[in-house]
Amino acid sequence: MTVDNNVLDLRKLRCPEPIMLLRKKIREIKNGTTLLILSDDPSTIREIPQYCKFMHHKLLKINTKDTIYKFWIQKTHKM
Amino acid sequence: MKFPIYLDYAATTPVEFEVMKEMMNYLTLEGEFGNPASRSHKFGWKAEEAVDIARNQIAELIHADSREIIFTSGATESNNLAIKGIAEFYKKKGNHIITCSTEHKATLDTCRYLENKGFDITYLNPLQNGTINIYELQEKIQKNTILVSIMHVNNEIGVIQDIHKISKICQSNNILFHVDAAQSIGKININLKQLKIDLMSFSAHKIYGPKGIGGLYIRRKPRVRLSAQIHGGGHEKGMRSGTLPVHQIVGMGIAYKIAKIKINSDFNYIKHLRNRLWNGIKNIEEIHLNSNFENTVPHILNVSFNYVEGESLIMALKNLAVSSGSACTSSSLEASYVLRSLGLKDELAHSSIRFSLGRFTTKEEIDYTIQLIHQSINRLRNLSPLWEMFKSGVDMNNVNWTHN
Structure with missing residues (x-):
């Protein structure tokens, strides 16, 4: 999976900050861009998929097996 | 020209049309009316997105991180949260707070409240130009000083405090610094990346946003902690509970976005109008300028007309919406505590008028104001025995x- 040089590192941040920074980043990137998100906040396991569902972005892949969670999101909705 | 002419922009401002238009999208079933704390449906997530956009628009104006912005009901609440919140959280470290005698009542009354709770408050007296004496501030710092709270721009005379110098003093003494920026935000440039300010209060309705919404900047690095004053739900990182008024926040965001674009053009335009107004009235006999032009924002022009009673003058200027003293205290007939702190005699303080100009003030309105002031002052002085005595050479x- 190609990531267009877009990695959002949210490690060491706790709720509500990860979603705040994700929202900002999504607004800044172009439609169709894929974003890799790194997080270690357990709340993001629930929050990031919900964000994608309700804000109409594609959640391409999740890896929450490791201590650092990885989420691949594609911006598909015009903000 | 529409009467009365509004020259009380320091009290409040009309909202920009774009602000009103955007706010309307967050109120009805057709819009995004959801509660931003609702996580289980689209309405909540969309509302939270709107809040997040506004938070970023506000942060951009003052060069802060959006995570450092907490929404409140206005600068009064922000001042309360900052001062009481710091006092409570750091009371083991110390109980001494320094402020100035010409601060807004939101700060002074909060400090008086804390005095009753056992805190020690030092009220600095300003110099004649309205600024605080930096050396006096340094002298008053004690081992148990936890906070200095100083307003950036005074709401009555428009004087600008040197918050850069004050912040340096606070930093070198390991004291937190709170700034009430209600009258300066969006009017003069503020860069919180360059200024070592720990807390900053601001409002929307002073810069063409809606009433009832404001914010508090709380520095993230190094982290500033405070005790919440409103509890119930843990909104705003637990620092200010209560459902967020999305429409007001959106309005505030748009107002701040516009302010960022117009800050320099507004400043120059209003300065031009202020100079026009002053040049048109400065030759009136026994007029006193209470705002030193070298160190003030152009939006506020405070003058006193000797031998004219302030309330009579306000009545005579009924075609102008102006203020005698600050909006919060103009209902009382006591002379302005700010002007008295500057050493003005009661008579001059009583005869003071604050003209505050804004983005929508026009040249025609200023010219009409000049003409009306001349007429009114002449008429009132012709009726005044004091003026007659003064003119006949009585000291x-x-x-x-x-008194008989």
Whole structure:
């Protein structure tokens, strides 16, 4: 999976900050861009998929097996 | 020209049309009316997105991180949260707070409240130009000083405090610094990346946003902690509970976005109008300028007309919406505590008028104002026995007034 040089590192941040920074980043990137998100906040396991569902972005892949969670999101909705 | 002419922009401002238009999208079933704390449906997530956009628009104006912005009901609440919140959280470290005697009542009354709770408050007296004496501030710092709270721009005379110098003093003494920026935000440039300010209060309705919404900047690095004053739900990182008024927040965001674009053009335009107004009235006999032009924002022009009673003048200027003293205290007939702190005699303080100009003030309105002031002052002085005595050479300072 190609990531267009877009990695959002949210490690060491706790709720509500990860979603705040994700929202900002999504607004800044172009439609169709894929974003890799790194997080270690357990709340993001629930929050990031919900964000994608309700804000109409594609959640391409999740890896929450490791201590650092990885989420691949594609911006598909015009903000 | 529409009457009365509004020259009280320091009290409040009309909202920009774009602000009103955007706010309307967050109120009805057709819009995004959801509660931003609702996580289980689209309405909540969309509302939270709107709040997040506004938070970023506000942060951009003052060069802060959006995570450092907490929404409140206005600058009064922000001042309360900052001062009481710091006092409570750091009370083990110390109980001494320094402020200035010309601060807004939101700060002074909060400090008085804390005095009753056992805190020690030092009220600095300003210099004659309204600024605080930096050396006096340094002298008053004690081992147990936890906070300095100083307003950036005074709401009555428009004087700008040197918050850069004050912040340096606070930083070198390991004291937190709170700034009430209600009258400066969006009017003069503020860069919180360059200024070492720990807390900053601001409002929306002073810069063409809606009433009832404001914010508090709380520095993230190094982290500033405070005790919440409103509890119930843990909104705003637990620092200010209560459902967020999305429409007001959106309005505030748009107002701040516009302010960022117009800050310099507004400043120059209003300065031009202020100079026009002053040049048109400065030759009136016994007029006193209470705002030193070198160190003030152009939006506020405070003048006193000797031998004219302030309330009579306000009545005579009924075609102008102006203020005598700050909006919060103009209902009382006590002379302005700010002007008295600057050493003005009661008579001059009583005859003071604050003209505050804004983005929508026009040249025609200023010219009409000049003409009306001249007419009104002449008429009122012709009716005044004090003016007659003064004109006939009586030394008014040495008159022995007796009461039968």
